[in-house]
Amino acid sequence: MRSLRLLHVTPFYGDAWAYGGIPRAVAALARAQSRRGHQVTVATTDACSAASRLPVAAGDPIRGPRRATHELQGPEVRVFGNLSNRLVHRLQFLLPVGLHSFLRDEMGRFDVAHLHAVHNLPTSLAAHACLHARVPYLLQTHGTAPLIERRRLAKWAFDHTLGRGVFENAARWIAISDAEQRQLIELGAPAERIRTIPSALDLDELDLIPRGQLRARLGLRDEPLVVYLGQLIPRKRVDVLIHAFAALARPEARLVIVGPDMGSGGELRELVQRCRLNDTVTFLDTLAGQARLAALADADVVAYASEDEVLGLVPLEALLCGTPVVVGNDCGSGETIAKVTGGRVVPVGDAPALARALGEILDAQARWRGVACQAQPAVRTGFGSASVAARLDDVYFEVVSA
Numbered sequence: 001m002r003s004l005r006l007l008h009v010t011p012f013y014g015d016a017w018a019y020g021g022i023p024r025a026v027a028a029l030a031r032a033q034s035r036r037g038h039q040v041t042v043a044t045t046d047a048c049s050a051a052s053r054l055p056v057a058a059g060d061p062i063r064g065p066r067r068a069t070h071e072l073q074g075p076e077v078r079v080f081g082n083l084s085n086r087l088v089h090r091l092q093f094l095l096p097v098g099l100h101s102f103l104r105d106e107m108g109r110f111d112v113a114h115l116h117a118v119h120n121l122p123t124s125l126a127a128h129a130c131l132h133a134r135v136p137y138l139l140q141t142h143g144t145a146p147l148i149e150r151r152r153l154a155k156w157a158f159d160h161t162l163g164r165g166v167f168e169n170a171a172r173w174i175a176i177s178d179a180e181q182r183q184l185i186e187l188g189a190p191a192e193r194i195r196t197i198p199s200a201l202d203l204d205e206l207d208l209i210p211r212g213q214l215r216a217r218l219g220l221r222d223e224p225l226v227v228y229l230g231q232l233i234p235r236k237r238v239d240v241l242i243h244a245f246a247a248l249a250r251p252e253a254r255l256v257i258v259g260p261d262m263g264s265g266g267e268l269r270e271l272v273q274r275c276r277l278n279d280t281v282t283f284l285d286t287l288a289g290q291a292r293l294a295a296l297a298d299a300d301v302v303a304y305a306s307e308d309e310v311l312g313l314v315p316l317e318a319l320l321c322g323t324p325v326v327v328g329n330d331c332g333s334g335e336t337i338a339k340v341t342g343g344r345v346v347p348v349g350d351a352p353a354l355a356r357a358l359g360e361i362l363d364a365q366a367r368w369r370g371v372a373c374q375a376q377p378a379v380r381t382g383f384g385s386a387s388v389a390a391r392l393d394d395v396y397f398e399v400v401s402a
Contacts, residue, residue: 127166325343
């Protein structure tokens with residue numbers, strides 16, 4: 001197989017756990033592609049969390065705008081410092097210093113570029129650099145293409161100024177589910193140029209999953225444990241989960257809500273107080289790496305009944321930890337769990353239905369853990385990074401030879 005010079009451009013990467021599934025998926029994919037023999041470069045920003053930035057190479061300045069290059073398990077990773085980490089966390093307003101110069105000077109040496117997410121400056125800069133250097137690019141929006149949820153006007157304005165032409169000029173669009181493929185077609189992408197390939201999961205990190213950490217941290221033993229892991233934003237419908245947990249009326253059960261507050265944390269805490277659940281609901285900030293997997297493994301059920309979720313890695317990771325899931329039915333998560341099984345699918349926004357599904361699983365924990373384990377081969381085959389990288393090779397060679 002011919003080795004390609006691949007460039008990934010992503011707003012978030014690697015340890016940027018606070019920013020959802022994109023950094024995990026791109027890192028897993030880049031490592032898998034490097035193992036396949038490709039020359040892989042990742043250009044990203046230093047966004048990591050509200051209080052931290054991605055680590056930089058030794059000798060680079062600790063503060064201020066910066067550019068760094070370092071190796072991370074195969075790919076060459078180039079990190080460009082954002083002008084303001086606070087603007088990134090609050091508004092996802094990315095201003096990576098030095099990225100424009102890098103793309104302008106280096107784009108011509110790549111065979112193909114793979115751009116992740118839209119409505120952001122790194123993707124826009126990369127798309128225009130690709131057009132200037134006549135390098136084809138794939139656009140993988142990861143569910144960010146529709147103007148939904150927050151900052152809709154800002155996204156529209158960006159698309160009609162700095163982002164003009166980014167969507168339309170892609171050589172191929174990568175949809176991560178059938179649901180996202182339908183979204184892209186509605187937005188004007190030609191169906192014949194869309195390839196449906198899911199986000200990549202790093203199966204290596206799921207080989208040895210620590211257990212008991214979350215329960216020990218919270219002083220729990222065998223109490224029924226429901227876990228949500230993800231960003232605290234309206235689209236995740238954590239409010240519905242709280243209402244559903246209240247409807248369970250099981251004082252011995254515990255709900256743990258894990259994730260960064262991206263604007264909804266205060267309202268959710270107030271809702272917990274109104275529902276008189278202070279003693280049974282716990283909020284935790286972002287858990288990274290193995291601690292994240294330990295939380296999923298300790299749960300008796302993972303709830304992820306969000307809306308407009310074109311895939312969702314958390315339910316898949318939960319299944320690989322042996323934990324059954326409950327997901328929403330309106331988009332890709334429901335589509336995926338219906339295919340691989342391993343949990344229940346409920347109508348989005350329906351707290352009584354979610355409560356019933358949670359109760360059903362908690363009442364038969366051993367059986368449902370068995371169901372989750374039976375789903376693992378399908379998840380590994382369909383979403384493992386090696387499998388995803390192999391499928392993407394076909395698309396890369398398709399556009400390179402066009």
